[in-house]
Amino acid sequence: MSTEQDLDGRIALVTGAGRGIGEAVVHALAGRGARVLATDLAAEGIAVLEKTYGGQVTARTLDVTDPTAVEDLVSGAEVTIGPLDIAVNVAGILRGSPVAELSDEEWQATFAVNTHGVFHVSRAVSRRMTERGSGSIVTVASNAAGIPRTNMAAYAASKAAAVMFTKCLGLEVAPLGVRCNTVSPGSTLTDMQRGLWTPGDEEAAARRVIDGDPATYRTGIPLGRIADPSDIADAVAFLVSDRARHITMHDLYVDGGATLRA
Numbered sequence: 001m002s003t004e005q006d007l008d009g010r011i012a013l014v015t016g017a018g019r020g021i022g023e024a025v026v027h028a029l030a031g032r033g034a035r036v037l038a039t040d041l042a043a044e045g046i047a048v049l050e051k052t053y054g055g056q057v058t059a060r061t062l063d064v065t066d067p068t069a070v071e072d073l074v075s076g077a078e079v080t081i082g083p084l085d086i087a088v089n090v091a092g093i094l095r096g097s098p099v100a101e102l103s104d105e106e107w108q109a110t111f112a113v114n115t116h117g118v119f120h121v122s123r124a125v126s127r128r129m130t131e132r133g134s135g136s137i138v139t140v141a142s143n144a145a146g147i148p149r150t151n152m153a154a155y156a157a158s159k160a161a162a163v164m165f166t167k168c169l170g171l172e173v174a175p176l177g178v179r180c181n182t183v184s185p186g187s188t189l190t191d192m193q194r195g196l197w198t199p200g201d202e203e204a205a206a207r208r209v210i211d212g213d214p215a216t217y218r219t220g221i222p223l224g225r226i227a228d229p230s231d232i233a234d235a236v237a238f239l240v241s242d243r244a245r246h247i248t249m250h251d252l253y254v255d256g257g258a259t260l261r262a
Helices: 019-032 046-056 067-080 104-132 153-176 204-210 229-238
Strands: 011-014 035-040 057-061 086-089 137-140 178-185 251-254
Touching: 011 019, 011 067, 019 035, 019 057, 019 104, 019 137, 019 229, 035 046, 035 067, 046 057, 057 067, 057 178, 067 104, 086 104, 086 229, 104 153, 104 178, 137 153, 137 229, 153 178, 178 204, 229 251
Parallel strands: 011 035, 011 086, 035 057, 086 137, 137 178, 178 251
Antiparallel strands: none
């Protein structure tokens, strides 16, 4: 955890904060002095964060697919906690299967969280940020948004939509002092990643991710390691800070070189 206090006095909203990358983002922002509104559909993880940080972290359950719930939470937070300076969209789900086997329900659920949720939160916070003339929004997407993946069509498409939405929003609000960026992780040691692996085969599965798999057109990870959630959170913390004050509409890949992206 950084000891820098470059976010001291800032107020941040983080979705999907109960575990994985979202939890790491809360630690990164709070560790840099921000006051954080940590939200998640499940209460357990965010309750632990609230207990850990005391008054610096406030836990609230939130279904990002419900636009009314999002608007109510944001409007209430602006009164009870203070004007939001930062919003980080992390909430996401993965439904992995070939397109021919992908159900309508799986497709719709994936977009409801990964794309519509980003829209609901970003719309609510950007309206208020633009009135104040400042703010930073970061959407955690995926490198799958920029490169085809087998058995991940719904996930990749939903993340690609979230990336382009965030860039379009960034273009609209840039003259009003608000920055919008995306962070696109590769394979990261989270419950979502482990859910793709066969129980008992974790070590071999991790090695296959690192080495690559020609059968599924994966190149592997040149840096030779799977990311830790803190690697992604540190990138988010940079983009919301004043050190990135001249960066907007940028998509920062944090994947160890896995996409060999130009």
